[in-house]
Amino acid sequence: MSISGEIPGEGSDGEEEVFINEEDIIHEVTFDDEDLPDRDEDDDEVGGDGMDEVFAVACSPTDASLVASGGKDDKGFLWRIGSADGALELTGHRDTVGTIAFSSDGNLLACGSFDGQINVWTTASQTLQATLEGSGSGFEWLKWHPRGHLIIAGSEDCNVWMWNADHSAILNTFVGHSSTVTCGDFTPDGKLICTGSDDASLRIWDPKTAQSRHVIRGHGYHTDGLTCLSVTLDSQTIVSGSKDNSVHIVNVNSGQVVGSLIGHTNSVECIGTSPSYSWVATGSMDQKLIIWDLARQSSRCTCEHDEGVTSLAWLGSSRYVASGCIDGKVRIWDSLSGDCARTFSGHADTVQSLAVSADGNSIISVSSDGSARVFDISMFK
16 A cells, blocks of 8 residues: 655646645555456556556445455455555455445445355454355345335346345345346335346336336336436436436336437436436446436536546535546536546546445545546535
8 A cells, every 4th residue: 555646747638637746635545456357368457557446435324434445356354444454355255356335234244256155244344244146147236225124136147146144144135137237226215226238127026026027118218228327315216327328217107208308419427416406417438427417308508528437526515526537537627617626647447436425524436447546526515
């Protein structure tokens, strides 16, 4: 782990750009080659250092310094912001750890892998509590119930799986999609499950019966696979994005497509709804982050990037939203004006995921360059 500093400079687009300024980078975690499995000779080096990509990051909802990350080295890591102690290796997987999340009470951490397993760790004792299995196909994503220790995960086997993590028990398998289940979540009230698939459909499920309440597909909806979705805090609306450049709005209760947000010209990679405003942010490979007024179904502002947008995160209940980009930069945007308030640089490759600490003081980015970086965002609360 290291913190390095350079002199601040001007960004190419004129905004204030920060190059690894010690005032802004709180912590940098690098996963060394010595700790990683041997590579095949044909494997491309990532970030110029031969380091394995880091795909997933999550912040504890109850402990502002606790962070977990996972990547291509088949491992997860549990570590603390600003701590000199080494990261705890979360071993046991045989393939990429591509999804990671803390339970809502912060007591458990789940790591999902392409090896078809989810390992659940206790954060207090840092011990493995359970290994959850499906059909053996890789898991694309996982989510915790908003108030309990239930986990859902979408699989390459076209199914959604649900377990009770406390008892290591499968509760239900949700069958209906005809291709990889690429995105999904519980509604914030915990009553329903929403999932999107490469089959270009969205399904709304009853978690108790594992039956589809609604299947949304065909005319007026996406024509290619879904890549991301987000459910509004009132559990009434789903916003979904697709490889076909489109963003659609679906009513949870009726299952009807009630609107479309037209503006992107390439695959939509990430979506996030604001916790404080009736706004949603979408990021695309067309180099744009667009802030939408969901009630009016219109664009508020467009935030231009130098390369494709891969990830985003709203900064708590503030008006600011962060974007991660293929150019390795993290940008902070004012959603009221559309202005770039700050640019954080330092990654040598694509930013794969972003997470915000529980106290709102830090944003953590993980990258294909094999590192995780922590930036100070306390001024944007």
